[in-house]
Amino acid sequence: MSERLTPLPEDKFAFGLWTIGHLGRDPFGDATRPPISPADFVRGLGRIGAWGVSFHDDDLVPPGATAAEAGKIKGDFRSALDETGVVVSMATTNLFWHPCFKDGAFTSNDPEVRRYAISKALRAIDTGAEFGAPTFVFWGGREGVESAASKYPLDALDRYREALNYLSAYVKDQGYQLRFAIEPKPNEPRGDTFLPTIGHAMAFIQTLDDPSMVGLNPEVAHETMAGLSFYQGVAQAIWQEKLFHIDLNDQKIGRYDQDLRFGSEGIKDDFFLVRLLELTGYSGPKHFDSRPYRNEYGDGIWEFAANSMKTYLALAAKARAFNSDPAVQQAAELAGVNALAEPTVGKFSTASAAALKAEKFDPEKLAARNYFNERLDQLVIDHIFGLNNK
Secondary structure, rough: OOOOOOHHHHHEEEEEEEOOOOOOOOOOOOOOOOOOOHHHHHHHHHHHOOOOOEEHHHHHHOOOHHHHHHHHHHHHHHHHHHHOOOEEEEEEOOOOOOOOOOOOOOOOOHHHHHHHHHHHHHHHHHHHHHOOOOOOEEEEOOOOOOHHOOOOOOHHHHHHHHHHOOOOHHHHHHHHOOEEEEEOOOOOOOOOEOOOOOHHHHHOOOOOOOHEEEEOOOOOHHHHHOOOOOOHHHHHHHHHOOOOOOOOOOOOOOOOOEOOOOOOOOOOHHHHHHHHHHHHOOOOOEOOOOOOOOOOOOOOHHHHHHHHHHHHHHHHHHHHHHHHHHHHHHHHHHHHOHHHHHOOOOOOHHHHHHHHHHOOOOOOHOOOOOOOOOHHHHHHHHHHHHHOOO
């Protein structure tokens, strides 16, 4: 393939400290590789051509660090950013790991836990702003229930909204140039999660004091694990101008959250996702929220990161070739793809409604139309596998 497969800054590829730097722990086994300091992580990203880095507050500065220790970590991190040109693309806060959040953070039944969660988020927002993060993500990993009787859901949503409204007001008060993005997830770690899908989150955002400040950070694995179409969900987020950030990885349907390398499983779905992002001109970070295989070590974890970017670029090249293929354009015309962009009836008027009711239709003739979806779908496969030139 003659298309570029080497990342450039304009691609805006980013990785979180918890992704490539994941220690390989899982629910059944301890760490399989050593930690990487935030500064060394940034230098590694610089070597492979990544544009951005993201972090949880606890990833950057471990809980319990002294002021001197925190200052040293931040100073080293800043030096590595300056040295490599890597930017901070996103920040977030860990409101799920510590046992105090076992009943939730913003929606805990304990008011003191809720206050602590908001306080922790305020301090994490300060850190994100300190490093120029344009987006602050909220993943409500512990916001939910196992026992339905334990929380009245309307009250929980009130508390969730209260927290987001408060934090939004704080950002404005401080003059930070920062937006929020909610990261939905249908399963894990709670039995039933609040705001589990893209649709739930978008509806919730419209109830906030300033909906314009809050958007979405959808993740491939999260919608896919529940059998939903990530492609369709992202399309609606774009349509509603709410795609502020995106997490790219891969996932097998119905499994636990796997955080596999992007392009390693649902290659056809990934093709359409990349095509959508490229066609719509999405200009935000392309953030790889995935982890190397637990049995990888050393150079293997950086190969994993480089391959994530390479796969995206390869799929983008495939999408461009697909879009420009005359056979695809002909099949799309037969399928009526372009006709869907045409208004159906336009703006309502009494006269137009009367004319529409008087119009004569032949349902049998309409039913006889062939939409040639088989031809179009095979062309997708041909391009992905490189069969279009055979």
